[in-house]
Amino acid sequence: MIVAIYSGMIPAPNFIENLIKLTGDEKINIYLFGSGSSVNYENSNIKIFCTPHGRLNIICFVFFQLFRLFVTHPKKLYKLVKNYKVFSKSGSIIISLSKILPVLNHTPDIFHIQWAKSLPFWFFLKEIYGVKIALSLRGSHINYSAFANDSLARNYNILFPKVDRMHAVSKKISQKAEKFGANTNKTDIIYSSLDLSLLKTYKKNNHKTHRPFRFLSVGRFHWVKGYQYSISAFANLKKINNDIHYLIITKNHISEEILYQIDDLSLENNVEIVHPDSQEEIYKIMNESDCFILPSVQEGISNVVLESMAVGLPVVSSDCGGMKEIINNGVNGFYFPARNSIALEKLLLRVMNLGVKEREKIILEAKKYINKNFHPNLIRSQFHDFYKKTMEI
Amino acid sequence: MKIGLVLIKTPSFSEEFLISKINILQQEGHEVILFAHGNNSFNMCEVVEMPKVSNFFFLQIIKMTFAYLTITIQCPIIVINFLRFEKLDGRSFRQRWENLYLGSKILSKNLDWLHFCFTTAALRKENIAKSIGAKMGVSLRGYDITIFPLKNQNCYSSLWQRVDKVHSISHSLLKKAKKHGLNSSTMQEVIFPAINTQRFKNIKLKDSFNSKKTIEILTVARLHWIKGLEYTIEAAGKLKSVNFNYTVVGSGVEYERLMLVINELNLKNKVKLVGYVPHEDIVPFYEKADLYIQYSLEEGFCNAVLEAQSMGILTVVSDASGLNENVVDGKTGWVVPKRKPALLARKIKQIISMKNDKLNLIRLNAIERVKNKFDLSIQKKHFNSFFNENLFQDK
Incomplete structure (x- = not known):
């Protein structure tokens, strides 16, 4: 097949x-x-x-693919010409053909x-x-x-x-x-x-937390990721406990909105943005963190949450999308109502105050769940x- | 006095504030020249189109060569001075010549005063005024002071050294400019924005709120994160017990984001994003509104809030920068801390339950304050003093 x-x-x-x-x-x-x-x-x-890339390359590519289709599958070409609307209705005809022709030459x-x-x-x-x-x-x-x-x-x-x-x-x-x-x-x-064998090498063995307490989020800067809520929650939490740090791992540039919020709430020294080069580096940071936050307003099921659970990093996630299908609140992680930074702040404080045994229990449950369902x-x-x-x- | 005003784009005739500014200066006997990108039918004064940068390298080289030849023939000493000042600022050879091209149209005019109407419009043009022996002024605007320097650290350091006088549209913006390096000893003046209160005039005071009445809530803002509309809609989601319609007038990039929150909170029948409405057609929206909300994360001052108050609409704003100066909490409207939708919802419920006598007092206070403090006629006095010639004598 x-x-x-x-x-x-x-x-x-x-x-x-x-x-x-x-x-x-x-x-x-x-x-x-x-x-x-x-x-x-x-x-x-x-x-x-x-x-290929580049206008000239694409034109040559389209001619070659057309010739090949004419020689090997003339009927397919005939049908395509007869139904010319499929490649002429959206944008450039050449670009459309450059997508369609290879598929017709190697029809799955x-x-x-x-x-x-x-x-x-x-x-x-x-x-x-x-x-x-x-x-x-x-x-x-x-x-x-x-x-x-x-x-x-x-x-x-x-x-x-x-x-x-x-x-x-x-x-x-x-x-x-x-x-x-x-x-x-x-x-x-x-x-x-999940690539569980790779994740195994970054498994957390020591469940003691750091000082300052290390929160972590992973994901691009986009409004759907809801960083404005996690940063608000973090700022309020900082008023209660100053000994905290929030690291955000991202591939893109920081958005104006979050840049402004960090400045507005005077969090320049507590919120750090990093751009790691490899997936391994992300897992290494997960291994060295104390709590993962997913503040998104929409998600299918967040892979980084699954990876955090596999590594042994306690997760606090919004209840958006399918996250409640994964997280059993208080058992293998925690969730809060999406867009509710007050509820998030309370949960973050709860995770900070977990005893070592409680942390271990949650981490163990999370790992068990991942091994069973995401193998x-x-x-x-x-x-x-x-x-x-x-x-x- | 010959005054050059540098804008981003040529203004349209609906920009009353700027039109009024030009009128005032002309009435005072000043000659005004506008420098802006693009050209339209604006004919109140001479409009000079600023040099454009072409995407085609060779076309750009031709344009630059022509500009250099013209400016060197017209004013060789000014060109030499400009390049010298640029070099003293530590700019590279390439930057110096690029900046000469960008500023060439202004350099050739014999101005007494060069005023940048936006702070970012002054970037790479800091040495023009000094080169032509003119005084230099700059207006501080919201985005330019609150966001742009965060993305471009120390971008205004050269500007703050050169500028002779600074105009700010609010005290809070001036404070932020100082945080970003504006020297306290530089001459500065806060001149609030102004509106035509005759156009935004209250017709009759509204009836009291009651359970049968549908409360019309309005915001006029582009759909941009800085306007805090997501938080406002979240607050609307907490008004389940209230019979309301919420209308947002404005278009922008955040449409999808706002539609998501509207859908999530089941507000599709109550919240309407009506899109862009030209400023000249905005009055009917104000006339229909009972409550105006501007729950922005950042505002220089906000003309729409002035217009709403002038129309006698009960106004709720966030505590973002200039909004704090725009509305007097509890007297002409209400100020709620930003990013706190639960507090905003609570405040709206409080207002709805207030007695109409109290609400009418707020409405009247707002109308009166805007008329006395923010009418275009008040602006005349302030702008007269801003561009006065005492500055030349002082210096």
Whole structure:
């Protein structure tokens, strides 16, 4: 079986890369399409068909792909020309063709779309070429974009019921997609997998906390991450206990909003922003921290929360999206109502005051939960079933 | 006196404050020249279009060469002085010549006073006034003083050394400028923004609030994080027991963010983001409103709050910078600490339960204060004194 995992970018974000590495084997060959740069997967079952950069390169690429399609699959080319609207309705024709032609030259059995917004563009694969369409329900595309964009919502309402099978990253996001006509009988909830062997090397062994107490958040600066709430909570907590530190790990530049808030609340000496080079470095910092905060207003299921739980770092998360599916409040972590910085402040204080035994108990429960529910073998078999069911439809 | 005003873009005729400023200066016998990017039909005074930077390298080289030749023929000594001052400031060879290009249109005018209407408009142009022997003034604006220096540390150090007189739209902004290096000994004057109170005039005082009445709440602001709209909507979410409609007039990049919070709090039927409305069409929104909220995280002063008070609308603001000076807490409106939606909701509930006599007193106080302190006519006196010639005698 050939499955194309399409995110538009090569390499894709971490959680999609995990899926690619996990599912590619003798039974399932993975094809990757999109722009970016080639990745060495050390897995011969994963093949990359990369669209080049630069206007001239893209034009040459399109002509080559057209020629190849004409020689090898003239019928497919005929159908494409007959249905010219599929490549002429959005943006530049050349750019559209540069995406479509490699897929037609290497047509997969299942085209697995990672971001729902690109579903309207790719749906012709099912309608014209009979390719099965699988869709992952994840991120802003489901959580909020369609609520602010009527035409996107209309597209979802038309196409979601026609998708062959859906993969939801949490129960909550599956419920949201239902509002746009997604069929729950055709939706599988499969959580993300974790590289548990790598995480094991960064496991915390000493559960004593540091002075100053080290809070940690990981994630890009974007309003959806809700840093304004965690910083407000932290500022209030600092009035009670000055011996605290908050580290934010991010890949992008600090936003004006948070830069201003840190200055406004005089937190320059207590809040630190870092940009680590590698995933290993992030795990190392997790290992050296005392509490992880996820202040997001929307999430599917946050991978960094799962990683923190696997490393042995107590988690305080907002109850947004699917987070309540993971966290059993007070047992394997803590959650607070999203956007409520007063509730967050109280929880942070509670975590600071936990005794060593209580901390150990929560950490142990979190690790147990992760090992049971996020083991790569489990997730791999769930995805294999998912693709099998998609083909059976 | 020949006064040059440097703006970001050419003003439109709806910008009453600036129009009034130009009028005042012209009535006083000054010649006014505007320097701005873009050109429109603005014809109150001479408008000089500032040099643009082209994306095409060779076109830019041609434009720069032409500008250098022109300016060197027109005023060679000024060019030499400008480059010398730039060098003394420690600017690189490339920066000096780039700045000469950017300032070339101003350098060729024989000005007595060069005033930058925005603080960021003065960046890379700090040595122009000194080179042409003019005095230099700068207006402090909200974003330029509160956010820009955080992203660009010490960006104004050269400006603070050169500027002769500073105009601020609020005391708090002036205080923040001092935090970012403005010297206390530099001449400074706070001139509050002003509105046309004849246009934003109260027609009749509103009836008292009662359980049957739908309370109309209004905010006029672009959809930007600095306006604190997310917190305002969160507060609206805590007003379940109140029968209200909340209208936000303005467009901006945070539409998706605000729609999410509206949806999450099930406020779709109560909160409306109506988008951009031209300033000349804004009065009907004020006329309909019972309560005006400006729960910003940062404001230089905020004209919309003045307009709302002038219309006799009960006004609630945050304690952000200039808003504290705009509204007198408990007298002309109410001031609530920022980022605290629960407190804002509580305050709104308190106001709704107040007796109408008390509310009418607040409304009348607000109308009176805006008329006496923030009307365009009051501005005349202040601007006359700002650009007076005593500065030249003092120096």
